[in-house]
Amino acid sequence: MARVLVIAEHDGTHxxxxxxxxxxxxxxxxxxxxxxxxxxxxxxxVAAEAAALQGVAxxxxxxxxxxxxALAAVFAPQIAAVASGYGYVLGPSTTFGKDLMxxxxxxxxxxQVSDLMGxxxxxxxxxxxxxxxxxxxxxxxxxxxxxxxxxxxxxRPAGAGGTAPVEALATSTPVPAHTRFVxxxxxxxxxxxxxxxxxxxxxxxxxxxxxxxxxxxxxLADRIGAGVGASRAAVDAGFVPNDMQVGQTxxxxxxxxxxxxxxxxxxxxxxxxxxxxxxxxxNKDPEAAIFQVADVGLVGDLFQVIPELLKKLG
Amino acid sequence: xxxxxxxxxxVVDYNxxxxxxxxxxxxxxxxxxxxxxxxxxxxxxxALRIRERGQAKEVVAVSIGPADCQQQLRTGLAMGxxxxxxxxxxxxxxxxxxxxxxxRIVEREQPGLVLLGKQAIDDDNxxxxxxxxxxxxxxQATFASRLExxxxxxxxxxxxxxxxxxxSVDLPAVVxxxxxxxxxRYVKLPDIMKAKKKPLETLALASLxxxxxxxxxxxxxxxxxxxxxxxxxxxxxxxxAVLRDKGLLN
Ligand SMILES: Cc1cc2nc3c(=O)[nH]c(=O)nc-3n(C[C@H](O)[C@H](O)[C@H](O)COP(=O)(O)OP(=O)(O)OC[C@H]3O[C@@H](n4cnc5c(N)ncnc54)[C@H](O)[C@@H]3O)c2cc1C
Numbered sequence: 311m312a313r314v315l316v317i318a319e320h321d322g323t324h325x326x327x328x329x330x331x332x333x334x335x336x337x338x339x340x341x342x343x344x345x346x347x348x349x350x351x352x353x354x355x356v357a358a359e360a361a362a363l364q365g366v367a368x369x370x371x372x373x374x375x376x377x378x379x380a381l382a383a384v385f386a387p388q389i390a391a392v393a394s395g396y397g398y399v400l401g402p403s404t405t406f407g408k409d410l411m412x413x414x415x416x417x418x419x420x421x422q423v424s425d426l427m428g429x430x431x432x433x434x435x436x437x438x439x440x441x442x443x444x445x446x447x448x449x450x451x452x453x454x455x456x457x458x459x460x461x462x463x464x465x466r467p468a469g470a471g472g473t474a475p476v477e478a479l480a481t482s483t484p485v486p487a488h489t490r491f492v493x494x495x496x497x498x499x500x501x502x503x504x505x506x507x508x509x510x511x512x513x514x515x516x517x518x519x520x521x522x523x524x525x526x527x528x529x530l531a532d533r534i535g536a537g538v539g540a541s542r543a544a545v546d547a548g549f550v551p552n553d554m555q556v557g558q559t560x561x562x563x564x565x566x567x568x569x570x571x572x573x574x575x576x577x578x579x580x581x582x583x584x585x586x587x588x589x590x591x592x593n594k595d596p597e598a599a600i601f602q603v604a605d606v607g608l609v610g611d612l613f614q615v616i617p618e619l620l621k622k623l624g
Numbered sequence: 625x626x627x628x629x630x631x632x633x634x635v636v637d638y639n640x641x642x643x644x645x646x647x648x649x650x651x652x653x654x655x656x657x658x659x660x661x662x663x664x665x666x667x668x669x670x671a672l673r674i675r676e677r678g679q680a681k682e683v684v685a686v687s688i689g690p691a692d693c694q695q696q697l698r699t700g701l702a703m704g705x706x707x708x709x710x711x712x713x714x715x716x717x718x719x720x721x722x723x724x725x726x727x728r729i730v731e732r733e734q735p736g737l738v739l740l741g742k743q744a745i746d747d748d749n750x751x752x753x754x755x756x757x758x759x760x761x762x763x764q765a766t767f768a769s770r771l772e773x774x775x776x777x778x779x780x781x782x783x784x785x786x787x788x789x790x791x792s793v794d795l796p797a798v799v800x801x802x803x804x805x806x807x808x809r810y811v812k813l814p815d816i817m818k819a820k821k822k823p824l825e826t827l828a829l830a831s832l833x834x835x836x837x838x839x840x841x842x843x844x845x846x847x848x849x850x851x852x853x854x855x856x857x858x859x860x861x862x863x864x865a866v867l868r869d870k871g872l873l874n
Contacts, residue, residue, distance in 0.1 A: 321786075381791075382754065383763055405784040409766045412719065412754035421720050421839030424749045438848065439747050443642045444651055446747075447844040454839060488794040489763040492779065497787035506785070510872065534873055542803070552769065552804065553787045558748070559803055561785065567872045577641075584851065588872060590863070605854035608863050618860040623873065 312367040314344040315396040317389060317414075318360055319380075319406045322350060325359040327507050328402030328460075330467035333365050335460045336400055337468070338429040343367035344400075346474075347392060349385050351378035357476045366474040374481045379491030380406055386413035388483045393418060393455060400426075403459035403562070404506075415457040423448055423458035437461075441558040442581035462506065463564035463585040497551030500538075502528075505554065508537030511565040511586075513556060515579075516543035517572020517593065517612060524549055526616045527571060533623055539563065541573045557582035571612040575600025625736025625773075625795065627682045628671040630705065631726060633661040634689055634696045635746040648844045660696045663741025665703075666801045669808040670771060671739050672704040679773050680736065682706045686729055688717050694824060701819035702811040708822070713829035715836070723755035724834040730760060735796060737778070742767050742800040753800035763793035766800040 314336040319326040336344035353371035401407035415422040428436035539556040558578040564585035591604035637657040685700040687693040697708035743750035757764035765780035867873040
């Protein structure tokens with residue numbers, strides 16, 4: 311039996327890519343493969359996607375109406391019951407995993423390794439602290455279940471081609487009724503590539519100036535097939551919805567190309583883009599901190615640079 | 625409700641550029657400015673607004689850590705908390721230990737709501753609220769950007785990766801705060817004077833009979849791998865050339 315249990319994140323129809331990244335992390339801990347646990351009101355489609363991942367030993371499902379929404383208080387006791395047979399329980403370091411996994415750890419009476427970014431040994435892991443300004447190596451003592459959230463940007467998604475069996479588990483664990491899902495309001499609701507998986511991300515900060523001006527960034531993004539992100543200042547100012555925020559308190563992303571327009575480069579923002587392949591910064595202030603980390607910098611006014619870029623790209 | 629408990633952690637101020645000690649045993653904190661964790665400050669502000677709307681009678685601020693945490697509790701009292709409790713310990717406090725200690729206070733005080741920041745900006749763990757809710761066997765609503773109370777329930781809007789999620793939870797509950805919940809008030813000088821007279825109780829962590837065994841041991845602190853400064857281009861043509869050259873744009 312696998313020693314690592316990965317908790318799947320999904321939207322009811324599709325597996326979130328962060329799960330495939332957890333499976334890669336699991337393979338570094340135990341090359342024998344991981345079991346993936348899917349909780350839902352109907353797990354069929356998601357379980358099939360999980361079963362097709364390389365490195366998955368078995369897919370386990372917990373199907374019941376109470377699992378329709380991913381409520382930590384409802385999921386945690388069910389996961390804790392399954393977890394007793396495993397040495398490791400991994401979830402993604404997304405808002406889903408960050409909400410859920412500490413509740414699982416507490417029920418198991420163990421700690422949690424948050425934002426696991428590197429596996430140094432079977433019980434020794436690296437994680438970022440102080441908004442990524444330091445890296446801490448931690449060790450979980452022998453005999454304790456390792457519960458961790460996996461920093462997606464640090465692991466490649468597991469590939470396709472797996473043929474794991476799917477097993478339905480009995481659902482007898484009592485779950486509370488004190489927490490109810492009301493609704494999910496998706497922010498941008500756009501058809502652009504998802505910020506967390508996009509190959510290219512175009513991002514705007516306070517320098518963009520208004521919600522209307524963001525149209526310029528969307529135009530550029532659509533021309534080059536990019537996802538669109540933003541700094542906290544741009545979100546706070548109401549230019550864009552919260553799900554576009556990149557950084558310590560937003561999304562941690564690792565696109566091949568990150569283009570920052572009108573973003574000063576505060577450490578809380580930079581922590582979200584440290585793993586990007588190439589960082590391009592366009593800022594009218596030559597002293598902006600973002601130029602200290604950018605691979606390519608251009609001092610200029612974004613309102614001139616973007617139209618020119620669009621013209622040159624045709 | 626009678627009471628709201630707010631948890632305040634003492635952390636290195638968010639404006640400080642952190643440095644790792646050369647021997648890897650921690651980060652340098654000597655002479656560094658310390659503050660209330662910004663997310664916890666938002667939690668306190670929310671509790672005060674709830675009290676000011678007449679939906680709660682008392683706000684109790686709780687901190688865990690060394691005696692110096694009294695400074696942050698005094699700031700919390702100056703912001704408007706009614707009284708404070710310091711759970712004193714010189715040791716590093718893991719989230720599970722913090723949650724267990726907080727549970728003792730929660731059992732004693734019986735609050736209708738516990739508010740705390742979604743994460744502390746030092747260890748960035750993002751665990752304590754969830755763990756407390758688990759141990760207390762009560763609802764949790766993390767990453768809140770809006771909180772409405774209605775009788776025995778709270779409606780909480782949460783900032784999640786997909787957008788905004790709304791939950792309805794029975795009280796008592798644990799709510800952890802995100803940055804956009806509110807903007808904390810500034811402390812005025814007369815309030816600082818008044819805060820000196822407000823009650824601040826100190827309890828030794830050891831007296832709470834909490835299992836404090838190490839569950840995640842910190843071995844070594846290191847500087848992150850820094851990105852190096854790249855090149856500057858002078859115009860859009862040069863920028864496009866670089867990106868095409870690397871195969872990132874066509
Ligand atoms: C606890 C905490 C957590 C935080 N988490 C995050 C987070 O997750 N993500 C995040 O982004 N921030 C976060 N912040 C906020 C962060 O500290 C900064 O305040 C924020 O990133 C600044 O956003 P900005 O760069 O868009 O704005 P500013 O710092 O105001 O910079 C705007 C930039 O735009 C440039 N500019 C203006 N006009 C133009 C123009 N026409 N053309 C070109 N350039 C122009 C200016 O030169 C300037 O450099 C957090 C802060 C705290 C305290």
